[in-house]
Amino acid sequence: MDRSDSKKELLDDADDKRQTLATTRRQFWQISKAFFASERRRKARGFLISLLVLALATGAVQVLMSYAGADFMTAITRKNPTEFWHTLWKYIGTILLAIPIGVYYRWVEERLALLWREWMAQHLVKRYFNNRAYFRLLGSESVDNPDQRISEDVRNFTTSSLSFMLIALNSLVTLGSFIGVLWLISGKLVAILLVYAVAGTAISIVIGRKLVRLHYQQYEKEADFRYGLVRVRDNAESIAFYRGEKREHLDLFNRLTAAVTNMRLIIIRNRNLAFFTNSYNYLALVLPIAVVAPMYMRGEVEFGVVTQAGGAFATVLTAVSLIITQFGGLSAYLAGVQRLGSLWDELDEHDAEEQRINYEKTKQPEENSRIVKLEGLTICTPVVMRTLVEKLSFELREGQSLIIMGPSGTGKSSVLRTIAGLWPGACGLLERPAADQLMFLPQRPYMVEGCLRDQLHYPYPDRGASDEEIRDVIESVNLASVLDRVEGDLDRVADWNHMLSLGEQQRIAFARLFLRKPKFAFLDEATSALDEENQQDLYTLIKESGIGYISVGHRTTLIPFHDRMLLLDRDGSWKIENVTET
Numbered sequence: 001m002d003r004s005d006s007k008k009e010l011l012d013d014a015d016d017k018r019q020t021l022a023t024t025r026r027q028f029w030q031i032s033k034a035f036f037a038s039e040r041r042r043k044a045r046g047f048l049i050s051l052l053v054l055a056l057a058t059g060a061v062q063v064l065m066s067y068a069g070a071d072f073m074t075a076i077t078r079k080n081p082t083e084f085w086h087t088l089w090k091y092i093g094t095i096l097l098a099i100p101i102g103v104y105y106r107w108v109e110e111r112l113a114l115l116w117r118e119w120m121a122q123h124l125v126k127r128y129f130n131n132r133a134y135f136r137l138l139g140s141e142s143v144d145n146p147d148q149r150i151s152e153d154v155r156n157f158t159t160s161s162l163s164f165m166l167i168a169l170n171s172l173v174t175l176g177s178f179i180g181v182l183w184l185i186s187g188k189l190v191a192i193l194l195v196y197a198v199a200g201t202a203i204s205i206v207i208g209r210k211l212v213r214l215h216y217q218q219y220e221k222e223a224d225f226r227y228g229l230v231r232v233r234d235n236a237e238s239i240a241f242y243r244g245e246k247r248e249h250l251d252l253f254n255r256l257t258a259a260v261t262n263m264r265l266i267i268i269r270n271r272n273l274a275f276f277t278n279s280y281n282y283l284a285l286v287l288p289i290a291v292v293a294p295m296y297m298r299g300e301v302e303f304g305v306v307t308q309a310g311g312a313f314a315t316v317l318t319a320v321s322l323i324i325t326q327f328g329g330l331s332a333y334l335a336g337v338q339r340l341g342s343l344w345d346e347l348d349e350h351d352a353e354e355q356r357i358n359y360e361k362t363k364q365p366e367e368n369s370r371i372v373k374l375e376g377l378t379i380c381t382p383v384v385m386r387t388l389v390e391k392l393s394f395e396l397r398e399g400q401s402l403i404i405m406g407p408s409g410t411g412k413s414s415v416l417r418t419i420a421g422l423w424p425g426a427c428g429l430l431e432r433p434a435a436d437q438l439m440f441l442p443q444r445p446y447m448v449e450g451c452l453r454d455q456l457h458y459p460y461p462d463r464g465a466s467d468e469e470i471r472d473v474i475e476s477v478n479l480a481s482v483l484d485r486v487e488g489d490l491d492r493v494a495d496w497n498h499m500l501s502l503g504e505q506q507r508i509a510f511a512r513l514f515l516r517k518p519k520f521a522f523l524d525e526a527t528s529a530l531d532e533e534n535q536q537d538l539y540t541l542i543k544e545s546g547i548g549y550i551s552v553g554h555r556t557t558l559i560p561f562h563d564r565m566l567l568l569d570r571d572g573s574w575k576i577e578n579v580t581e582t
């Protein structure tokens with residue numbers, strides 16, 4: 001049942017395949033062109049030209065070696081010692097020439113592959129952060145596991161692209177040179193070779209064509225398995241509290257099984273393909289001898305020519321049968337191109353969408369705006385576009401405060417997400433100060449790796465706050481005990497994520513806020529893990545600080561710390577009340 005299901009899944013109609021191939025081709029050129037036209041293009045092109053020259057040199061040396069080898073074999077059959085030694089030295093000479101060419105060929109190839117990988121990974125990481133694509137790619141249907149695409153797929157793509165390009169280049173060079181050698185021996189041999197290669201390639205494509213799709217699925221399933229393991233590590237405590245080991249174990253087991261099942265299908269395809277490629281390669285050993293040996297027996301050619309023909313035939317055959325010999329690797333490679341291509345396309349789409357939204361839908365804030373202003377702003381959920389809040393309007397000046405309340409799921413956090421620019425699906429007018437004048441405090445603060453000083457300055461590097469200032473802020477948010485734990489050392493590195501309780505982490509977030517002193521703060525249940533006393537202290541501090549703020553919360557004890565209250569309802573309607581009136 002399972003097997004027939006997955007087989008059914010793999011069935012593609014011809015149109016679909018043609019379209020996929022055209023898309024893969026476009027994606028390949030798009031990705032490759034970007035590197036050779038980038039700021040690293042001089043170095044990249046230099047390496048590429050060196051490779052071309054070295055490939056030509058390799059072809060020339062191989063032809064020289066084939067003639068030197070033929071003379072050498074003939075000298076042996078003639079039992080002539082003088083000729084034997086003479087041809088042996090010539091043969092060794094060609095080998096000595098081949099060694100440095102081979103070494104530098106490999107060296108340049110590896111350097112170029114590394115340069116390409118470095119550029120491409122840097123480029124994708126940059127685009128991953130651009131317009132917060134990393135956030136919007138969460139839950140994307142077409143791009144699973146972007147992390148694996150940026151790390152492994154990029155590495156595989158760059159090394160394989162070069163290796164396939166060089167194999168193709170070598171093939172062309174050897175084809176050019178050795179077809180000449182074969183032609184001089186026998187025209188019939190060249191004709192047999194071409195028919196043999198074309199037929200072989202066609203048959204191998206028929207047998208192995210499903211491999212591309214299977215390799216694509218393999219990448220996805222391997223990444224899913226690894227992500228499952230990472231998720232367990234990231235949520236270890238919650239899973240342990242829930243005693244969710246069995247469920248997690250089953251989930252990981254299923255992910256692994258999916259990868260293994262798919263790999264089994266690949267192995268079956270490989271086996272079928274190998275039946276053909278092995279027969280093909282063995283037959284190729286016999287064919288040229290069968291044609292040239294009778295010529296030798298008739299005395300038309302020397303013995304060395306028989307071995308030379310065998311070698312030349314094999315070389316040219318490898319060149320023209322590229323698709324057959326490289327099918328497994330090629331199909332995995334194409335799958336990798338598709339994975340990178342779809343990430344690239346999705347990032348392009350995000351950038352384009354961001355621009356469209358910036359220019360068409362929501363008027364973006366002027367950088368010097370001193371207020372937060374929403375005018376007729378309708379907020380919808382992404383993708384499905386369900387309206388959450390309709391035509392919301394309010395204005396918040398410096399030092400003013402607002403609390404957003406309402407039943408769960410009515411869109412309280414979404415209002416903050418929209419102000420932060422995380423949710424692009426809003427129509428209407430939005431005005432706010434520049435991003436570095438705003439600060440968002442989520443319910444679960446993000447703890448960075450590093451020391452306490454790094455925590456407090458995140459995401460900006462040290463802005464010159466003195467140690468005394470930092471200690472005062474720590475004291476004011478009631479975190480002196482945390483400072484004691486690192487013996488007062490602001491620069492001691494610790495695992496803050498696991499070392500601090502959620503309430504302590506929320507106080508760290510407030511400390512960040514008081515150190516940075518933005519114009520406006522947005523607090524999304526930012527004190528949910530704190531006791532009433534700590535909450536009251538923090539809200540008293542923020543009220544006195546002159547920072548304007550919008551809070552989202554359910555606790556009614558929060559209300560008195562705000563000037564106004566925005567009430568959201570399930571039908572998208574809303575109302576604003578002055579807190580003193582309630």
Ligand SMILES: Nc1ncnc2c1ncn2[C@@H]1O[C@H](COP(=O)(O)OP(=O)(O)OP(=O)(O)O)[C@@H](O)[C@H]1O
Pocket residue numbers: 381382388407408409410411412413414415
């Ligand atoms: N990325 C998303 N894609 C689609 N819908 C989403 C997404 N994130 C949230 N939603 C939906 O949008 C609605 C509003 O979510 P939001 O988090 O703003 O609610 P809330 O009022 O803050 O709820 P709570 O009080 O429970 O925190 C919810 O129904 C939620 O399921």
